[in-house]
Amino acid sequence: MAKKTTTSLLASTSPSWTVDILVCEGFVLTEMSAVVDTLRIANRVLAQPPFRIYFRSAQGGQLSCRAGLLVETTPYVDRPDADFAFVLGNTDPDHPGLSLGRVIKSYTNRGARVYLLAEAAARYLKDQRRAGATHWENAALLRERQGLFEASHALASEDGPVITCAGMGATTDIVLALIGRLTSAAAQLSVANIMxxxxxxxxxxxxxxxxAKPTITGDRDLDQAIRLMQANIEEPMPIGEIVAELGISTRSLERKFKTYLATTPNGFCREMRLNKANNLLLNTTMSVREIGLACGFQNGFSTLYKSIFGITPFALRKRRRLGGDPSIDFLNAGE
Structure with missing residues (x-):
């Protein structure tokens, strides 16, 4: 199966990715919400919703989390066509439903990346006798049992196509990282801001x-530049004014955007404004002209929008309203 390549959704083509969420009885609702809501918001922010989400389990049917909420699932398949799979924890690393070595291999053999969260990660590391990341509680338990077991204290650890993760609230960071890798830093930031x-x-x-004090990107000058762009969306600051505020050169700022975000300052600012425009198009009754002005496009908003996304703002709004919210429709397991 030909897998989709990592690319910006602002390209002329609009890639899409299938995400399977693998659950067993007693799954962690925090992790379910972190995966589903973060991808759903990404679908809302971007003009062409890129993520299709399916729930799967060993036998299919309804499964409940510890909080008692139910999710309808379809069974695992021998030849999955998903691009990504998230295996949720369930607070019990010994649960037989987490012994998924064969299932994981069915995904990785077909080019998918598999994210194992919390107890699912601990079970995989134990069964495969590998090093990696899991929630610190699971790591402590495995050390007590096996003595020599060493789990990373990091949020996540990559081992080829398998990523072991701490799970719980850090799941949001893992999904946001995936969105940034597949789409763009501006889209990632837009989703994070909504959340x-x-x-x-x-x-x-x-x-x-x-x-230490949190940063958005790991570089404080870059963080401040992004904050200035966010604070001045309606009347975008010229790059010359931004670098003057920061006390650095234009070349230095361009290098930071290139190094950390693989884009230019102007490109990032424009995409951030377009992401806000998408959100306003789908969630307000503002006119297209009002939205253009609110996002710093004094003239030519519709023409620019169509050149980027291949559809006019009017057509996008009409299609979404007629077809419902695809960020929700895509969650139906039986599609």
């Missing part, structure tokens, strides 16, 4: 997080 998620921690951040 009121102040800092996107990277895989190497330690758990529990008690580090």
């Amino acid at each position: 009121l998620h102040e800092q996107v921690r990277d895989y190497s951040s330690l758990q529990p997080f008690a580090g």
Whole structure:
């Protein structure tokens, strides 16, 4: 199966990715919400919703979390066509439903990346006798049982196509990192802002997080530049004014955007404004002209929008209203 390549959604083509969420009885609702809501908001922010989400389990049917909420699932398949799979924890690393070595291999053999959260990660590390990351409670338990077991204290650890993760609240960081990798830093930031998620921690951040003053990107000048762009969306600041405020050169700022975000300052600012425009198009009754002005496009908003997304703002709004909210429709397991 040909897998989709990592690319910006602002390209002329609009890639999409299938995400399977693998659950067993007693799954952790925090992790379910972190995966589903973060991807759903990304679908809302971007003009062409890129994520299709399915719930799967060993036997299919309804499964409940510890809080008693139910989710309808379809069974695992021998030849999955998902691009990504998230295996949720369930507070019990000994649960037989987490013994998924064969299932994990069915995904990785077909080019998918698999994210194992908390207890699912602990079970995989134990069964495979590998090093990696899991929630610190699970790591402590495994050390007590096996003595020599060493789990990373980081939020996540990559081992080829398998990523072991701490789970719980850090799941949001992992999904935001995926969105940033697949789409763009501006899209990632837009989703994080809607979630009121102040800092996107990277895989190497330690758990529990008690580090220095949070940064958005890891570079304080870049953080401040982004904050200035956010604060002046209606009347974007010229790059010359931003660098004057920061006390650095234009070349230095361009290098930071290139190094950390793989884009230019102007490109990042424009995409951030377009992401806000998408959100306003779909969630307000403001006119297209009002939205353009609110996002710093004094003239030519519709023309620019169509050149980027291949559809006019009017057409996007009409299609979404006629077809419902695809960020929700995509969650139906039986599609």
